[in-house]
Amino acid sequence: MNTHILPYAVGIALCATLPAVATQYAQELPALGVGADLHGKRVFPPNNPWNTTIDTLPVDPNSANLIASMGLNSPLHPDFGANYNGGPFGIPYEVVADSTPKVPIVATYASESDPGPYPFPPNPPIEGGASSTGDRHVLLVDRDTWTLYEMWDTYPQAHSYNCGSGAIFNLNSDALRPAGWTSADAAGLPIFPGLVRYDEVVGRSEIDHAIRFTAQHTRRGYIAPARHFASSNSSANLPPMGMRIRLKASYNISGFPPESQVVLRALKTYGAILADNGSNLFISGAPDARWNDDDLNSLKQVKASNFEVVTMGPVTTQ
Numbered sequence: 414m415n416t417h418i419l420p421y422a423v424g425i426a427l428c429a430t431l432p433a434v435a436t437q438y439a440q441e442l443p444a445l446g447v448g449a450d451l452h453g454k455r456v457f458p459p460n461n462p463w464n465t466t467i468d469t470l471p472v473d474p475n476s477a478n479l480i481a482s483m484g485l486n487s488p489l490h491p492d493f494g495a496n497y498n499g500g501p502f503g504i505p506y507e508v509v510a511d512s513t514p515k516v517p518i519v520a521t522y523a524s525e526s527d528p529g530p531y532p533f534p535p536n537p538p539i540e541g542g543a544s545s546t547g548d549r550h551v552l553l554v555d556r557d558t559w560t561l562y563e564m565w566d567t568y569p570q571a572h573s574y575n576c577g578s579g580a581i582f583n584l585n586s587d588a589l590r591p592a593g594w595t596s597a598d599a600a601g602l603p604i605f606p607g608l609v610r611y612d613e614v615v616g617r618s619e620i621d622h623a624i625r626f627t628a629q630h631t632r633r634g635y636i637a638p639a640r641h642f643a644s645s646n647s648s649a650n651l652p653p654m655g656m657r658i659r660l661k662a663s664y665n666i667s668g669f670p671p672e673s674q675v676v677l678r679a680l681k682t683y684g685a686i687l688a689d690n691g692s693n694l695f696i697s698g699a700p701d702a703r704w705n706d707d708d709l710n711s712l713k714q715v716k717a718s719n720f721e722v723v724t725m726g727p728v729t730t731q
Contacts, residue, residue, distance in 0.1 A: 443556040447538050448701050449508040450612040456561075456605065456622065461587050462638040463606040463622045467659055467684045467723050476722035478650040480658070483628050483693040489715040491676070492627075493609060493698030494706045501700030504550050505538035506605055511557035518564065518574045525594040527581040531562045531574060539567060550597055551576075552605045559584040561605055563597035590640040592729070598625075599689040600654035601640030607686060609698030614672050620679035627691030628652050634728040643690050647730065652687050657723040659684035664719050670708035677715070684723060693717065 441452040457463055473479065493503025515530035532553045540550040551567040551574070554560075561584055566577030580596035582588075582603045590601045598604050607625030614620065631644045632651040639655025660680040669677060676696075685696060694717050 443508050443554070445508050445510060445556070447505055447507045448611065448699055450616060451508070451610075452612075453617065454556075454559075456584055458585065458587055461606075463686070464683075466682050467623075467657060468662065468682050471724045473722040473724045475649065479652050479656065479722045480717055480720055482630055482651050483717045485716065485718040487693040487717040488713040489717075489719075490692065490695045491609070491698060491709045491712050492692075492695040493700055493704070494709050495700075495702050495704035496706060500542075501702050501704070502541075503698045503700035504540050504552065504604060504608060505700055506552040506554060506608070507534060507538050508554045508556050509534050511555050513555070516573045518576055518579045519570075520576050520578050521566070522578040522595060526576075526579045529562070529579065529581070531564070531579065531581075533569070533574075537567075537569060539569075550604060552597075554584075554605065561603055563604055565597040589638055592640055595641040595643075599641060599643035600635060600687065602638060602655070602686065602688050604688070604697070607688060607697060609676060609696065611699065611701040611703055614675045615703070618671070618675055620675055620683070622679070623657065623683040624676070624679060624685040625688045625697040626658070626685040627689045627693070627695045627697075628687055629690065629693050631687065631690055632728070634730040636725050636728055639686075639688070642730075652722075653725070653728050654687055654689075656687040656725060657684045658687075658720045659723055660715070661719055661721055664715070669711050669714075670705070672705060672708045673711045676709075676712060680720075694720075 443451040443454050495501050509532045513532040513534050516533045518529050518531055520526035537551050541547040549567045551564045553562040561582040564576040564579040568575040578595055590596055595601050606622055630651050632653040633642050633644045633647045634653035635642045636653050636655040642654050666674050666677040
């Protein structure tokens, strides 16, 4: 739910070959298409908040109350997979070339949107499908300019997009939205960097970034890298947008299926960033018919009580 309120000695020989292999892999151009393989290309610079490790940071002094606000027994819920209501579900994305025609947007929240133009591939993927009554996010990645285009409540027209809001991100930059601005997400954050993707979980067996998540009740406030809040409740015991949680280091993940272990390792190392109002502890991912839903559903064994809040910086409330 995007709620907007206007004004983030075999081992030695093997190790010796890894840097060269990784460099070669990362330099390969991302593939084109819906749910395309990025071939290891990193979204945003290595020091970007989405890409920084938080496993050794202190626990926030108010962690217990913040976690309790989501319900201690709330299960971790993968809001993506291979089959729900007859097809894959999640937030889709498409990788396009810079030659893709571009069109302007007509945004409800135009004063906090980037006018574009935005890429206009044939049949751009809409979250939930063309007839969806949900958030209708559209995420488009230009692999040539390494630019991210995101829209919320999107309705493609003949020569434009009608949408609730739109945001453009330079994926080579750490620049944030202006203070107080929304994006295609309530927190004013990009969506794509926080998605769990098939190419990284199965293709690389590694997620090297924080994961997007939602909470039902949030605070009127945000912390960096978030830029926008979506609540009128000022309670300090509710999570502000941009709050970062992590799976406790002591939580044993050895009994989980391999795909789920990749997600859980990332939640220990990079954590998850609160980006929108929604169901408690729902984590976002891209749809793919190849996901193993039974494996992903094992994540529901993890409860909110198994998480802790990483120490937070100043909370912006105005």
